Amino acid sequence: MVFLSPWPLGAIFPRDMFLIYVGVSLLLLSWAVRIVAEGELRLARCPVVPCLLLLALLAWFQTISFSPETLGLLSGNTARVYDEFLPSRPEVLPFDVERMPPAYPAGSTISFYPGATQREAVGWLAVFLLFLGVRHVLNSPDHLRRLSLAATINASLLAFFGLVHYFSAETSYAYWSIETDSNIVFGPFVNRSHYAFYQNLCTGLALGWTLQRLARGEAKEGGEGSPRRESGRRHRRKSSFFSLVLQDPAFVWMGLALVLIFAATIFCQSRGGTIAFLSGFGMVVLLSRTGSFDWKALALFAGIVVASTLMLLWFGFEPVLNRLNTLWEGDALNPRTEIWGVSLPAFWSHPVWGTGYGTFYFIERMNRVLGTYRGRVAEHAHNEYIEAMVEGGLIRLVLTLLLIGFLFWLGVKALRRQRGSVHQGLVLGAIFAVTTAAVHSIGEFGIHMPSIAVLLTVIGAMLAGTVGWPMVAKTKRQEIVTPRNDFTLRWGGIAPTLAAVVLVALGLFLSYEGWRLARYDALRRRAEVLEGGEHLRERLDLMTEAARLVPESSKIHLQLGRELIGAGAALARQKDVDQQLYINLSLEGLRRILLARDLCPLLVDSQVSIAEYRGLLQEGDPASDYVERAKRLLPADSRTWFTFGFQALQAGDEEETWRCFRRSLEISGDSQKRILELSKGRLSSEAILEKVLPENPQLIFSAGRSIHPxxxxxxxxxxxxxxxxxxxxxxxxxxxxxxxxxxxxxxxxxxxxxxxxxxxxxxxxxxxxxxxxxxxxxxxxxxxxxxxxxxxxxxxxxxxxxxxxxxxxxxxxxxxxxxxxx
The missing domain is CATH 1.25.40.10 (Tetratricopeptide repeat domain)
Structure with a gap:
């Protein structure tokens, strides 16, 4: 699971998530078998576990339906947003057709989109169970050593593939033929920053493996009665370290792997990845200054950096330098700081419970202001801590910080205990990995990538378990065992049996959820491929099945609703058509659109669609009210304002058209070409400058060159x-x-x-x-x-x-x- 997950584009597709969930389920099954075989349930005392559990429970809590009074007490601003974007009285369909009941009653949950929050909750449950399983099943030094070796091999292959792909393919294509929306593909990752995020985790594990092997070699040479032990500590420091490094083939191969990994990580031009690596190095220096580690780690770091620099000079260092220079020129945080700036008002409005896991995309667009990251779409905050504040309020932020703090506390505690032990290097490598993740998360959303989340969870679980490792001294061949500090439950055999049943049930639940989402995604993609009227019936059947599988998805209901109304309109234009069939299709489509709005009132396309088909409703708010709601949901979306202007032009309201077009261009120039085409035949150059073009010199200049090339x-x-x-x-x-x-x-x-x-x-x-x-x-x-x-x-x-x-x-x-x- 850890080895294969990064290769299919970081496991970003639901089918890959299904396989990850199956892997977690198998781990839970093995733990259940072990519990039954031992006849007791043994749980480690770990402060990280309750943090992860509470993070998962918070997501589930946000999907609970409350009465209006209770919701107003819990989050008054959430209730006010619902009042603003939901009608005061429910719409009524003609012919006494009943509305479709939503999976979550409209306007009753803390989350503005409980369907998205439910999917996030399942993901957090998977992380919690994976951490718990690794913590109790794979908690020995040998397990971390094997993981480190596997991660190093995988990272080396990723680095080699990334370099080959970089020099032989366009940066917008993955695997030479898969076109992506990104222009910064590196290796199998669509985003080079995610590549660097993953590789930094592997670098820490590789470093830990190297240091442990060095310590084990010194332990062999420094045993009782050996000549080298008798020659004294100074002689060993001068000769043992260098002789072990140069004479052991494993060190040579590991050194080459580290050089390749680090060189590729820097060459991918991820500024955040470079800063995160240096932060890991700084942590090593800090621990060495506090006496928790010695100079060998620093020597290894220095050698890796020097050799990697030479390799980078061979590849060509100019692109890397140009990219890193933006750190000093002030461009590194753009548009991140703008995203953070528009995100904070949402936090102040919902400071305790947040807006709901998975809702940042909608909240950010609703709070966006003019002039910020023109034309960009921000699905994440590019800062995990700010995103935690927005989606989960102070509760999620505090739990996140506690989780990170406990991991570092356990790691440093284990490192001090393992001082002078052969396992000391493994602990340091895990701390290095967690440090890079914590730092890189300040400017990137890497942990939302399933492959990164899986590896980081496994590393965190093993790091948390290092406190209970036995200490194996390098100078004396003896093992000092740490007393176990676990909960042990038997209850006459009931506890292990009940625990095994619960673990198997949770594994089956995860597998089912993964299959459900993977099947939904496959059906939706098949429907999108089918085009033309001859495939209409099949397309509608596929989308209906997808909506049945995932009834909490607002987007699939909206898509299906528009498709049904479009099919009805096409039938109405034909001769000798059953009018009842047209009416049924239109009403079913409208039911789906209303359902989509109820599931997520912040989905702007549902508000626009209801305004467009308002004439089909028997009762409801005026169409203008739905349009105004859509405008408030997207105050700074260029394409949406162009759509409003185009609709006004078709209705004959030119003044409203020019006002909407000007607003669209104030936001960004995405629709500039179409706006100018519609304007130049109706207005003079002076009128275009006065009514359509905002006071933006760059846009005015480009408009002049477009109209008069x-x-x-x-x-x-x-x-x-x-x-x-x-x-x-x-x-x-x-x-x-x-x-x-x-x-x-x-x-x-x-x-x-x-x-x-x-x-x-x-x-x-x-x-x-x-x-x-x-x-x-x-x-x-x-x-x-x-x-x-x-x-x-x-x-x-x-x-x-x-x-x-x-x-x-x-x-x-x-x-x-x-x-x-x-």
Whole structure:
């Protein structure tokens, strides 16, 4: 399970989650057999266990249906949100058709989307049971040593595959042929940061294995009566360490693996992964300064870093440096800080219980403001601690921090106890892994990847169990056994039997939930592939079956409802069609859409759909009310505001159209092309500038070039260029580097080359790594006849981009002109 889970894109698909759940179930089955065989239930005293249990129970609590009065007492703001986005009176369908009852009564749960929270609760239950199973079944040093070896082999294969894939495939494709929405694929992971997250965990395990093997080698050489023991401690420190490292083939292979893993982790250009690794290194240094470890770990780290740096120089260090330079230039946390900024108001509104596990996507969009991460979709907070605050309130945040704190406390406690033991290195490696995860989670959502969650849970469980390990001294061949501190329950044989039954039942429940979601996903995907009217019946059957399997999913009911209404409308356009069939399809579709809204009132598409089909309802709020709810749910979604504007245009309300189009462009330029196409035939350039385009110089400039492209349109787009320049010159003293570059473009457009040269020079000085900007600067120098400086700028670009044909051609042209002037 640990070995295979990262390869299918990090196990992000439900079918992979089903296999993980089956693996957890088998682990629970083995524990149940062991309990029955021993005739007693033995539970370790571990403070991490109640934290995980409470995190899972909190998710289940958020799906409980409460009366309006009770919900108002528990979370008044949650009740107010329901009042805002649910109608005061339920809608009534014609012909006395009954509404479909939702799996969770509308507006009765703490979670705004209890279906998503239920899936998250099952995931947390799986994590809790996996931790519990590993803690009680796989809790010996040998188990951690074998895990470390397996993780090292797997990480080496991942690193090798990632490098080969990087140099032979586009970064938007996984396995050379699977197209993804990401442009930062590395190895089998869709996101390079998740690759680095996983590899840092493996690096810690590999380091622990290496240090333990070193300690075991010293124990063999330093036993009673050995010549090396009699020669004294100083002689051993000078010769034993280096001789063991150089003469043992296992050390050589492990060293090569660590170098490859670390080099690939840095080369994937994950800034968070690099910081997390350095944090793990800092933890090792801290523990060595407190006397919990010696200098050998630092020597190993130093050797790995030096060898990996040499490998990176061979691969090409320039992309890595350019990426890391953004840490100092202020771009590293964008747009993360903007996401965090719009997330905090949701926490202040729901500080105790949160908004529900799995609801961050909806809450973030509802709180988003203009100017933040234009055009991006934030499914997660890119900060596990902030996401915990939003979705679970202070309760989840405190439990999360306690969980991490207890893991470190147990690890350091075990490390101090194992000082001078052969197992000390394994403990340190596990602490290193947990440190990287805790740090990387500040800027990434890696633990939402099932493969990472599985490995981190297993490491955490084994680290928590290290406190009870026996101490095997390196200098004396003796074992000091730690007294067990476990709960032991027999109850005349009832306790082990009952525990075994509960474990098997939980395993079956997990397996069923995994199968249910995997089957649902397969049906939904098959329905999406089928297109055309000839497959309509089959598509509807597949979607109906998917909705039956997962009745708590709001999205499948919405999708099915729209499909049914569309099928009814298509039938209505045909001749000699049974009108009753059309009515039945339309009403069934509307029932599904209303059900989708009841399951998740924050699902904006359901509100828009109800407004669109309001005429089919016998009673309900006006269509405008549903539209206003949708606008409040997505105050900063460009495409949705374009849709509102397009609907207003079809209704003949042009003033509302231009207002919605302007709002869409204020948010982002995603719909700019379509907006300009609809506007330029109806409005003059002056009217477009006044009514449609916001005061955004970049957008105004690009709009002018889109409406009047090419050299022939230079004069026609003059008003757009002048307006953009006016806006920039109004705040010339506070222009950013990007705005300076834009101003240079505008001045160059108006053939004011001398002014453009000055502005470009300021932009390049501020951002010397922006080679495209430097190229434009060189072109302006060429136009002004300063060929010497133009040649120098082109040469600077070619140092970083030696294969850039455009720059090479420009350098040849500028060099010829320079030679002619001489």
């Amino acid at each position: 090419g050299p022939k349109g230079r004069d026609a787009r003059g008003p757009y260029v002048e307006r953009a320049l006016e806006l920039l010159e109004e705040r010339d003293g506070e222009l950013t580097e990007a705005e300076l570059f834009l101003k240079g473009n505008l001045l160059e457009e108006r053939e004011r080359y001398e002014e453009a040269r000055v502005v470009y020079q300021r932009a390049v000085i501020k951002r010397p790594t922006k080679h495209d900007w430097r190229y434009r600067y060189a072109e302006v120098l060429f136009e002004l006849g300063d060929y010497r400086k133009a040649v120098r700028e082109a040469e600077i670009i070619l140092v970083a981009r030696p294969r850039d044909k455009r720059v090479k051609s420009f350098l040849e042209k500028a060099s010829r002109r320079l030679a002619e002037t001489k």
